[in-house]
Amino acid sequence: MVLAELGGKLRSSLHRLQGGRGDDAITTETLDAVLRDIGEALAESDVRAELVTDLKDNIRRKVGDAVSENTASSNANLARQVQRAVVDELTSMLTPSGEGSAKPYVMRRGRPNVILFVGLQGAGKTTSIAKFAHHYLRRGWKTAMVCADTFRAGAFDQLKQNATKLRVPFYGSYTEADPVSIAEEGVDRFVQDGYEVIIVDTSGRHRQEEGLFEEMQEISAAVNPSNTIFVMDATQGQAVYDQARAFHSAVNVGSVIVTKLDGHARGGGAISAVAATGSPIVFLGSGERFEDLEAFNAQSFVSKLLGFGDMRGFMEEIKSLNSGKDREEMMKNMAKGQFTLRDLYKQFQSVSKMGPLDRVMGMMPGMPEHLIPKGGDDERSKQLRKFLVIMDSMSDKELDGKIDLQKKNDPATEKRIRRIAAGSGCHPMEVRALLQQHKQMESMVSKMGKSGMMGGGNAKQR
Ligand code: GDP
Numbered sequence: 001m002v003l004a005e006l007g008g009k010l011r012s013s014l015h016r017l018q019g020g021r022g023d024d025a026i027t028t029e030t031l032d033a034v035l036r037d038i039g040e041a042l043a044e045s046d047v048r049a050e051l052v053t054d055l056k057d058n059i060r061r062k063v064g065d066a067v068s069e070n071t072a073s074s075n076a077n078l079a080r081q082v083q084r085a086v087v088d089e090l091t092s093m094l095t096p097s098g099e100g101s102a103k104p105y106v107m108r109r110g111r112p113n114v115i116l117f118v119g120l121q122g123a124g125k126t127t128s129i130a131k132f133a134h135h136y137l138r139r140g141w142k143t144a145m146v147c148a149d150t151f152r153a154g155a156f157d158q159l160k161q162n163a164t165k166l167r168v169p170f171y172g173s174y175t176e177a178d179p180v181s182i183a184e185e186g187v188d189r190f191v192q193d194g195y196e197v198i199i200v201d202t203s204g205r206h207r208q209e210e211g212l213f214e215e216m217q218e219i220s221a222a223v224n225p226s227n228t229i230f231v232m233d234a235t236q237g238q239a240v241y242d243q244a245r246a247f248h249s250a251v252n253v254g255s256v257i258v259t260k261l262d263g264h265a266r267g268g269g270a271i272s273a274v275a276a277t278g279s280p281i282v283f284l285g286s287g288e289r290f291e292d293l294e295a296f297n298a299q300s301f302v303s304k305l306l307g308f309g310d311m312r313g314f315m316e317e318i319k320s321l322n323s324g325k326d327r328e329e330m331m332k333n334m335a336k337g338q339f340t341l342r343d344l345y346k347q348f349q350s351v352s353k354m355g356p357l358d359r360v361m362g363m364m365p366g367m368p369e370h371l372i373p374k375g376g377d378d379e380r381s382k383q384l385r386k387f388l389v390i391m392d393s394m395s396d397k398e399l400d401g402k403i404d405l406q407k408k409n410d411p412a413t414e415k416r417i418r419r420i421a422a423g424s425g426c427h428p429m430e431v432r433a434l435l436q437q438h439k440q441m442e443s444m445v446s447k448m449g450k451s452g453m454m455g456g457g458n459a460k461q462r
Helices: 004-018 029-045 048-066 073-094 127-136 155-165 179-194 212-222 233-249 267-277 298-307 310-319 325-335 340-352 357-363 376-390 411-424 427-450
Strands: 113-119 143-148 197-202 227-231 256-257 281-285 291-297
Touching: 004 029, 004 073, 004 127, 004 298, 004 357, 004 376, 029 048, 029 073, 048 073, 048 267, 113 212, 113 233, 127 143, 127 256, 127 281, 127 291, 143 155, 155 310, 179 197, 179 212, 197 212, 197 227, 197 427, 227 340, 233 267, 233 357, 256 340, 256 376, 267 281, 267 298, 340 376, 340 427, 376 427, 411 427
Parallel strands: 113 197, 113 227, 143 197, 227 256, 256 281
Antiparallel strands: 281 291
16 A cells, blocks of 8 residues: 555554553543654654644644543543544645645546646656556546657657557657647647547656746647646655645646655655645556556545545445446445445455456455455455355355354354355355454444545545
């Protein structure tokens, strides 16, 4: 998962609220310790000190009084309240503030959406373009690419290579030196041909310089993009703030893709810094594969970071890729906090179509990182298939939760588990592992259903 280290630290700070012994009341000292841990974790992730201070002050303002008046009997309630405040404040830290952008990120079906990509060299612009194209292709959008980077030798070849792998048409030139006319001609052609996503790659430079900004402005004036996406590299942490502001004022950057969030400790700093400039982050890049692009939504991101799973993201993903009655039914149940083995079966079925499995499984509520099968996607799909086969051997009543398979020391339940194992050619331990996993997810869905954490937000179609 993106930012695994930060997530782990935030999760363990919230664990303090559970308390070692149930009869210990949550006190002001507990809250101080939680806030100290959260502050340290964010600082290590290179989040700007002022943002961290604001976050801690806001949380204290929201729950400080309740904590100082607390008695052990209201611990559970208070723990939820503090947790909620932490989630809300982290979410608001990652939500764009300030002036915002002139053109919000909206994609319209059946119309040409011209998307101009800008960024410094090495930020991951070309890679992100391929991922972006892949994202829309998988959702059935008619997509094409234009290479208006005439500055870097090899830029056209790199784009061409990706376009060929993705089987999307591309436009560019080895001889024409004027990026503005290439952009204009390429976009015109694809608009005429009815393309819905027309991606324009522009030159990156080693650093911000006048020439680059002028060129971006000219291209932007020539193709009149529906959106300009600024690609930036998370490894720079909070330093991206100045860069994002400079690009924002030069070309009216509408949205941002933050790349290289995989395995980089400074990602939290980069994301919060972008949010502070007022530009919305639309996607995160988390690897070098075409699939390693995640739509960004602050609420889902925080929920996932804190180990609550990304129920909303998961549902959005299911919604964008599947349709049908089953899905509606499952989503309704989950919103009510219900989650049967049959729901798990349907989730696994959808997941196996969604790929890449590590990313999608990481979104599933209650799916702890260590339960996501290791190894490549092959290994994971094998595991998923096995789970599906086990559930195929269950009766309707078992799948629908009308018979409890979790009863301990119950000979009838043991017999059922042995029957399911025999029917699916597995060891009873594997059946129990699946039941255990279902139990964890069920309790997470139930908690989230009650807390209302699954709904809300302002998700747009991406
Ligand atoms: P450009 O100069 O901005 O077009 O940058 P490229 O797209 O050529 O990317 C520069 C390097 O960063 C390449 O080696 C990419 O494979 C790598 N890269 C891009 N995005 C990501 C990402 O999200 N994660 C990782 N780990 N590497 C990335």
